[in-house]
Amino acid sequence: MPVHRPGPARRSRLSPAGVLLAVLSALALLLTLPTAAQADEIPPRGSARLGQGVIEHDGQGGLPTGGGAVQTEGVDVSSHQGNVAWSTLWNSGVKWAYVKATEGTYYKNPYFAQQYNGSYNVGMIRGAYHFATPDTASGAAQANYFVDNGGGWSRDGKTLPGALDIEWNPYGASCYGKSQSGMVSWIRDFLNTYKARTGRDAVIYTATSWWKQCTGNYSGFGASNPLWIARYDTSPGELPAGWGFHTMWQYTSSGPTVGDHNKFNGAYDRLQALANG
Known part of the structure; x- marks a missing residue:
């Protein structure tokens, strides 16, 4: 019986146009993948802190020049x-502090008790x-x-209302993938629930440039929510609408002592008034 032997394999051939299309498709795919360097730049979840994106996006200018209205260091x-x-902070003139409690619904600051209670125990508001x-x-x-995890409030004269840190996303897109109206709705949802x-x-802690970009410079919270503005320069500059x-x-973010440094826009008795509500 004659043995059937397969013939030589036939090679598929692409036209020059087909080759070019395949190369372009491969390049497009590569461009959508994060590089190792980009992956290394994304911090671990939970590590975000107040002002993390301020220097990156707005830069670091000079320090306040002094003078003008009385301000209280924090x-x-x-x-x-x-x-x-x-x-040490108290003796240097720091009279108030904000402590990170939580981020998202997945992170609690492991040092919260020492920081929140410690500041209280030395006399700070x-x-x-x-975040x-x-x-x-x-x-x-x-x-x-x-x-539920440290952000509550009590009228003891030493507890400030909770602060919402809403700023650049350190883990991805600056506006967290939300439209400007969607971001305003999200913020309103948070604020209404917190007040309830x-x-x-x-x-509200934010930077003017982020607020413009991600909320469309929405003006509806100014009448009720105190503003904590982030700007590393000689003055607070333009405020959000x-x-x-x-x-x-x-x-x-590089003060003479630990933590980021802040000024309360008023004397100590006005800070007490904010705490008392």
Whole structure:
């Protein structure tokens, strides 16, 4: 019986145009993939802190030149500072502090108790802040998580209303993939839930450039929510729409002592008034 032997394999041939199309498709795919360097630049979830994107996006200018109205010095801290020497800060003239409590619905600051209670015990007026991640859970869910994990309020004269840190996304797209109207709705959801839980209007921490980009410079919160403006320069500069003045100003991330440094826009008795509601 004759043995059947297969003939030589036939090679498929692409036209020059086909080859070019295949190469372009491969290049397009590569361009959508993050490089190793880009992956290394994304910090781990939970590590975000107040003002993390301010220098990157707005730069670091000069320090306040002094003079003008009376202001009261404060700091903000997170897990990056670990256990804080609060007596040293108090003796340097720092009279108030904000402590990171939570982020999203997945992170609690492991140093919160030492930082929140320690600042209180040396005499400071202190409050807690929440780093918002609007792409991971609703505003209401994050407000509840915040209140349940350190972000509450009591009229003891030493506790500031909770602060919503809403700024550049360190883990991805600057506006967390939300439209300007979608971002405003998310913020409103958070603020309404926080007030329902605590009876206080939360402080809003943000930068004017982010606010313009991601909310369309929405003006609807200025009448009720105190503004904590982030600008590392000699003055607070332009404020977001709706606010005629700032309540607090984060003016540097490289102060003479631990944490980011801030000024309350008023004397100590006005700071007490904010705490008392």
